[in-house]
Amino acid sequence: MSKTTRFLPPLIALFAGIIARADDRPNILFVFTDDHAPHAIGAYDGWLKPLNPTPEIDKLAAAGMVFENSFCTNSICGPSRAVIQTGKHSHKNGFMNNGNSFDWNQQTFPKLLQAAGYQTAIYGKSHLKGHPQGYDDWAVLPGQGLYYNPDFITPEGKITIEGHCTDVVTDMAVDYLQNKRDSEKPFMLMVQHKAPHRNWMPAARHLNLYDDIDVPEPDTLFDKWEDNAPAARHQELEIDRHMHINFDLFLDLTPDFESDAKTDRSAWWNMKRMTDQQLDAWFAAYRPKDEAFHAANLNHEETVRWKFQRYAKNYLRCVKGVDESVGRLMETLEELDLDDNTIVIYSSDQGFYIGDHGWFDKRWMYEESLKMPFIIKWPGTIKPGSKSDKMIQNLDYAQTFLEIAGAPIPDDMQGESLVPLLKGNSPSDWRDRIYYHYYEYPSVHMVPRQYGIRTERYKLIHFYQFDEWEFYDLKNDPDELTNLYENPEYADLIAKTKQELRDLQAYYEEDSDISEKPKKWQQEVRAGTLR
Ligand code: SGN
Ligand code: CA
Numbered sequence: 001m002s003k004t005t006r007f008l009p010p011l012i013a014l015f016a017g018i019i020a021r022a023d024d025r026p027n028i029l030f031v032f033t034d035d036h037a038p039h040a041i042g043a044y045d046g047w048l049k050p051l052n053p054t055p056e057i058d059k060l061a062a063a064g065m066v067f068e069n070s071f072c073t074n075s076i077c078g079p080s081r082a083v084i085q086t087g088k089h090s091h092k093n094g095f096m097n098n099g100n101s102f103d104w105n106q107q108t109f110p111k112l113l114q115a116a117g118y119q120t121a122i123y124g125k126s127h128l129k130g131h132p133q134g135y136d137d138w139a140v141l142p143g144q145g146l147y148y149n150p151d152f153i154t155p156e157g158k159i160t161i162e163g164h165c166t167d168v169v170t171d172m173a174v175d176y177l178q179n180k181r182d183s184e185k186p187f188m189l190m191v192q193h194k195a196p197h198r199n200w201m202p203a204a205r206h207l208n209l210y211d212d213i214d215v216p217e218p219d220t221l222f223d224k225w226e227d228n229a230p231a232a233r234h235q236e237l238e239i240d241r242h243m244h245i246n247f248d249l250f251l252d253l254t255p256d257f258e259s260d261a262k263t264d265r266s267a268w269w270n271m272k273r274m275t276d277q278q279l280d281a282w283f284a285a286y287r288p289k290d291e292a293f294h295a296a297n298l299n300h301e302e303t304v305r306w307k308f309q310r311y312a313k314n315y316l317r318c319v320k321g322v323d324e325s326v327g328r329l330m331e332t333l334e335e336l337d338l339d340d341n342t343i344v345i346y347s348s349d350q351g352f353y354i355g356d357h358g359w360f361d362k363r364w365m366y367e368e369s370l371k372m373p374f375i376i377k378w379p380g381t382i383k384p385g386s387k388s389d390k391m392i393q394n395l396d397y398a399q400t401f402l403e404i405a406g407a408p409i410p411d412d413m414q415g416e417s418l419v420p421l422l423k424g425n426s427p428s429d430w431r432d433r434i435y436y437h438y439y440e441y442p443s444v445h446m447v448p449r450q451y452g453i454r455t456e457r458y459k460l461i462h463f464y465q466f467d468e469w470e471f472y473d474l475k476n477d478p479d480e481l482t483n484l485y486e487n488p489e490y491a492d493l494i495a496k497t498k499q500e501l502r503d504l505q506a507y508y509e510e511d512s513d514i515s516e517k518p519k520k521w522q523q524e525v526r527a528g529t530l531r
Pocket of ligand 1: 034035076077078098127144197198361444445
C-alpha cells in the first residue's frame with residue numbers, strides 16, 4: 001500500500017463525517033390529524049375559541065405562521081393524503097375517493113426526499129391502502145384504525161399496542177426522535193393521528209373534560225340548508241337525523257357486547273377490545289351522563305341540542321389528546337436540542353362540521369369542510385406570530401418540502417412551493433383562485449359529486465350529476481346561506497366565473513371522465529331506485 005492510499009479510508013471517513021455533519025438542512029416534523037377543523041383550534045377565530053381547545057397548537061402558531069386561507073382540493077381523507085404525497089390533483093394521482101387504492105409505485109415527495117439525503121418515517125393513519133413506500137421506518141393503522149388498543153401494520157407484520165391511539169402514535173414518534181433516527185441526516189417525520197375522526201372516542205383521562213360547561217352552539221345549528229342550496233337535499237350528515245345515539249354518542253352502551261353488536265357497530269367493536277380498566281373508566285364517565293339524559297325527558301329540539309353537546313364535547317376531548325401530543329413532540333425536540341433546526345407543521349386532511357348547519361362530517365366545497373388548518377413554525381425564517389391570508393392548498397406541501405430540502409421539483413407537480421410566503425414575501429402573482437373536485441357519490445353521507453372554483457370573494461360549485469349550480473358571495477354571505485345562481489343581477493359575474501372555472505380545469509388538465517357513471521346514477525336517483 002502506497003503512502004497515499006493508506007490514508008484514503010480515514011480521509012473518506014473524515015469527509016463523510018464532515019459532509020453529514022455539515023448537512024444542516026432543516027428537519028421536518030409534520031403533524032397531521034384526521035378531521036380537525038380550523039375553527040376547533042384556538043389560533044383560528046371561531047365560536048369554539050373561548051373554550052381554549054388547543055393551547056399547545058396555539059404555542060406553535062405563536063412561534064410561527066397561521067395560514068387563514070388554506071384549502072383542500074377534495075375534502076375526504078384518502079384523496080387529501082394522496083394529493084399531499086404527490087403534489088397532484090386527484091384526477092392525476094388516481095386516488096379520487098376512499099374506495100380507490102393508492103398506487104405507491106408513483107412519484108411521491110417522501111421518495112424524492114430520500115433521494116435527496118433525508119431519512120423519512122410515518123406513524124399512524126395512512127388510509128392509502130397497501131404498504132407505504134418512501135419511508136425508512138413506518139407503522140400504519142389498517143384502514144380507519146381503532147381508538148383503543150390499536151393494531152398497526154409494520155414492515156415486520158401486524159402488531160397491537162395497548163393504549164389510546166393518539167398516545168400510542170405519539171410514543172412511536174418520540175421513540176423515533178430519541179432512538180431510531182440517524183443523527184447524521186436530516187429527517188422528515190409524519191405523525192398522523194386518527195383523532196378527532198368519527199366516532200370520537202377520547203382517551204380515558206379526558207372522558208370528563210368539559211363536563212361542567214356548555215359548548216357554545218353554532219349560529220346555524222338549526223339551519224335548513226336545503227331551502228337555499230338544493231344539493232343539500234341528498235345529504236345524510238345531520239346531527240338530528242343521521243347521528244346514531246349509540247354508535248356515535250355511546251348512549252346506554254352495555255358491556256354485554258355479544259348481545260348488542262348490531263346497534264353499536266364500531267363503538268362496540270372497539271369496546272370489545274378494551275381492557276377492564278379502560279372499560280371501567282369509560283362506564284364511570286358515561287353512565288352518570290346517560291342517567292342525566294334519561295331523567296331530563298327532553299323534547300325533539302332539546303334532544304338535538306343534547307346530541308350536539310355530547311358530540312362536540314367528545315370531538316373536543318379527542319382534540320385535547322392531539323393537542324397534548326403536539327406538546328410532547330415539541331418538548332422532545334427541545335430535549336434533544338433539535339427545536340432550532342426543525343420545521344414543525346400542524347395540519348389536518350380537511351375541515352369538518354361541528355354542528356355548523358346542523359351537520360357533522362365534511363365532503364362539501366362549502367367553507368367549513370373546504371378549509372384545512374395549516375400552521376407552520378420555522379425558527380429563524382418565519383417571523384413568529386405571523387399570519388398569511390394567501391390562498392394555499394394541500395397540493396402545495398410536496399413542493400414546499402422539496403424546496404426546503406433543496407431537492408429538485410419535478411415539472412409534473414401541480415402546486416406551488418410555499419417557501420416565498422414563509423420567508424415573508426408576498427409575490428404579486430400568487431394564485432387568487434383554487435380548484436376543487438369531490439367524487440364520492442353515492443356513498444356514506446350522500447354528498448353529491450361536485451367541482452368548483454373559489455376565488456378570494458366568490459364561489460361557484462357545479463353538482464354535475466344533477467347539473468345544478470350554486471354561487472356565493474363570501475364577503476357578504478360568509479356562511480353561504482344565499483345561493484345567487486338564479487339571481488339575474490349576478491348573471492355576468494357568474495358567466496365570467498364559469499369561464500375561470502373552465503380555465504382552471506384546463507390548467508390542471510382535468511380531463512377525467514366524470515360523465516359516464518354519474519349519468520347512470522343520476523337516472524337512478526331520479527327514478528328513485530338508488531335510495
Ligand atoms: C367512515 C365514517 C364516515 C366518514 C368516512 C370517511 N363512518 O366511513 O362518517 O365520513 O369514514 O372519513 S364510520 O361509521 O366508520 O365512523 S375519512 O376521514 O376517512 O375520509
Ligand atoms: Ca378525514
